[in-house]
Amino acid sequence: MKNLSWFNKIIYVFNVILAVCTLIGYVLPFLAPKLFPFFAVLTLVLPSLLILNIFFLVYWLFQFKRQMWLSSVIFLLGITFFTKFFKFSEQTLAKEEEDFTVLSYNVRLFNLFDWIPNENIPENIKRFVEQQNPDIICFQEYSKSANFEFDDYKFRHIVMHGKKIKSGQAIFSKFRMINEGEITLPNSDNNVVYADVIKGSDTIRVYSIHLQSINISPDINEKIDESKSKLIFKRISSAFKEQQVQSELIQSHMNDFKGSKIICGDMNNSAFSYVYNNIKGDMQDAFVRAGKGFGKTYNYKYYPARIDYILVDEIFEVKEFETFDNFKNSDHFPILARLKITKDEP
Incomplete structure (x- = not known):
């Protein structure tokens, strides 16, 4: 943080808040909504949180800042969540009589x-x-x-x-x-x-x-x-x-x-x-x-x-x-x- 400009310090604060919200989102599928109705709403926006983490990762990466590791770890932890949101390639196997x-x-x-x-x-x-x-x-x-x-x-x-x-x-x-x-x-x-x-x-x-x-x-x-x-x-x-x-x-x-x-x-x-x-x-x-x-x-x-x-x-x-x-x-x-x-x- 010491070597960051005042603007990047503000950006990093938002990055940390986003990371915390995303981690909460990772846990929510395993928690009953009756227990945490407020946080359960986060599941609707988790894809947006994942995308924002990618933006932060790219932002720090282009500046060669070590802050990129925060978004990198958050994204890698949630890679299975991302595949539920977006698939880069489809699977189409040959048709068979049993299909x-x-x-x-x-x-x-x-x-x-x-x-x-x-x-x-x-x-x-x-x-x-x-x-x-x-x-x-x-x-x-x-x-x-x-x-x-x-x-x-x-x-x-x-x-x-x-x-x-x-x-x-x-x-x-x-x-x-x-x-x-x-x-x-x-x-x-x-x-x-x-x-x-x-x-x-x-x-x-x-x-x-x-x-x-x-x-x-x-x-x-x-x-x-x-x-x-x-x-x-x-x-x-x-x-x-x-x-x-x-x-x-x-x-x-x-x-x-x-x-x-x-x-x-x-x-x-x-x-x-x-x-x-x-x-x-x-x-x-x-x-x-x-x-x-x-x-x-x-x-x-x-x-x-x-x-x-x-x-x-x-x-x-x-x-x-x-x-x-x-x-x-x-x-x-x-x-x-x-x-x-x-x-x-x-």
């Missing part, structure tokens, strides 16, 4: 209330599904308002709730279903559905999940004053607490099933959260295995939010993963994974 594909998509009621000024949304989604032709589909915020059927899918599990407006989740499968059910989430309109499908000689339990929303508008141009900030913080803290309970119910249900599992859906939380960490456990994140870029699944302006996931057990080889972030027919984007069952871990 099968899984699509997950929050369709937002097929645009029932005209959130998007396009009357062709249902037809667009139907055409997209037909083009991708996945073997298993998990829809969140599903509605029968769209006047069509997915005829190629003989097996289906649809759970709808509501009085005037019925919505819910649906699992469509080309593979035979032998069991199906629902996990009711307390004090929530959200839910989890599951179905056991037969692929060859294997039974796979497929979960479609939709966790508590944080109820924040994606329009960042909206004016945010002090009262608005407090409301946003309160909503996020409340949602994170609800998501913790929901994730623990899902985890308990998963532990009771000893077969292979695939989890699809909308967690309404980042890959740096306790909720994600709790549900994922030892499973593979298909995006981390084979995706590319930011993997943006929610249409926040200017921020690549990834809150939709396909998680698979180690028995599955993730051969390809794609995020269709140019397909803007919902507030979410569809994601697709190509998988293969291996008898040994890949």
Whole structure:
């Protein structure tokens, strides 16, 4: 510090504060939001903290200052977190007859209330599904308002709730279903559905999940004053607490099933959260295995939010993963994974 100019001393103070916040962010995925609701909010901005650490690293590096080691250590400690945020290269392995594909998509009621000024949304989604032709589909915020059927899918599990407006989740499968059910989430309109499908000689339990929303508008141009900030913080803290309970119910249900599992859906939380960490456990994140870029699944302006996931057990080889972030027919984007069952871990 003695050899730094007054300007660089100020910069370094901010660097230290950032480093402390980033370290806290590294620990938060392992701490229940109910215990630290204030700090849990940091998980939403952890990617930004990682990027800022890179900026500080470059800033000191060009000046040949030893202060660069602070950001270097912080970044190296969190390199696994960075791969959950951005992937430089994708994995695309050769197609084989045993491969099968899984699509997950929050369709937002097929645009029932005209959130998007396009009357062709249902037809667009139907055409997209037909083009991708996945073997298993998990829809969140599903509605029968769209006047069509997915005829190629003989097996289906649809759970709808509501009085005037019925919505819910649906699992469509080309593979035979032998069991199906629902996990009711307390004090929530959200839910989890599951179905056991037969692929060859294997039974796979497929979960479609939709966790508590944080109820924040994606329009960042909206004016945010002090009262608005407090409301946003309160909503996020409340949602994170609800998501913790929901994730623990899902985890308990998963532990009771000893077969292979695939989890699809909308967690309404980042890959740096306790909720994600709790549900994922030892499973593979298909995006981390084979995706590319930011993997943006929610249409926040200017921020690549990834809150939709396909998680698979180690028995599955993730051969390809794609995020269709140019397909803007919902507030979410569809994601697709190509998988293969291996008898040994890949």
